[in-house]
Amino acid sequence: MTTLADAWSWLTDAAHWAGDDGIGNRLLQHLVLTVVCLLVSCLIALPVALVLGHLGRGGALAVNISNVGRAVPTFAVLVLLLLTPVGRWGEGPTVVALVLFAVPPLLTNAYVGMREVDRSVVRAARGMGMTGRQLLLRVELPLALPMILTGVRLAAVQLVATATIAALAGGGGLGRIITAGFNLASTPMVVAGAILVAAFALVVEGVFEIAERLAPVWARGSR
């Protein structure tokens, strides 16, 4: 219990919030990394998944890429990238690793969502004379939206976790408070950093939960 009290006093000390290594700046870095990489991953993964799902091709790839992503350790990829030429441009390895790990859940969920659209609805739309593009944008996309959004949520949680591990390989973000705490052998600092990261992750998850509750009924995932 004393550790928790120590962590609390570390957190509430104004001196720890200011400056480049301060909580404020780390929080901002974490947020920017997560949001920017989520947007980039969506721009890469979603068009590919929608087209593949529409055409019904590449299913094995789209589904298995998630399993492969799970087997490859985030930390190993970060360190490998750090030792390649990518490592020389600052946050380069972190951004590449974040995108690499956010793409699989997006791809898999969007693809599965597209394929799970009721085939009779698709046939009816075709019978009404819809072109491929109309079918994709007006029928399949809206019906697949709940699954796609579940994928975005999984990717966001994955991004927060990966951004934290990036601190082990010298990247920025809230994880740096934890690694700095370990280097200083300061348990209160480690625990304070961990509390911040956990709270950040839970807030991200909470935002998606609320967005899902506010969404119109047809866009809600069946969880």
Place this chain on the structure above:
Amino acid sequence: MTAPPNDCLARNEWICGAYLSSRRQILLDAVGQHLKLTVVSVVIALLVAVPLAVLARRRRWAAGPVLGVTTILYTIPSLAMFSLLLPLYGLSATLVVAGLVLYSLTLLVRNLLAGLRAVPEEIRQAARGLGYGPVRLLLTVEFPLALPAAMAGLRIATVSAVSLVTVGAIVGFGGLGNLIYAGMNTYFKAQVLTASVLCVAIAVLADLLLLGVQWLLTPWTRAARR
């Protein structure tokens, strides 16, 4: 004075046979620690997950809290999880195991519960009609039918655990993660690549092994497909 050696170690190449032969014992020890941490964590998680899933299935009120708590645990990033457990366990292997158990728990409970819920009601009623008590029903009817879903959860949990062990390097108990961490600090390319490849290989082999176990445990699914 002798000239410095000009082998792949000295040139710091990614792929290096001399690294494999000269550091064999270090690699074997790291693989051993990696396997031990993974197996212990997954087995403990399984022992905790089964009663939780059964409880959530049998008592309606328990399902919400059990799923809610495990989902929250799963949302917390691994590095933060290990750090939060630091005051409880200190810098020890127990810390890494405890963190991994909490992660595996989520995946196992969710899949076990899904498997138990998917058992058709008619089958349960038929078994009750034959005079099966609740325990016999669970052990001889519900568990076997929930096995495919449970094994799917076990495979995901095991593969995730193999990859998460590497993060344990922060407290010095990360199996192959230790080698990656040390290799990063010394810019040792061969060590980082070798340890990473071994880590992925362990995950793939563990997945195939469990797939084989599932194949042996569920002969009826093969007969049905024929």
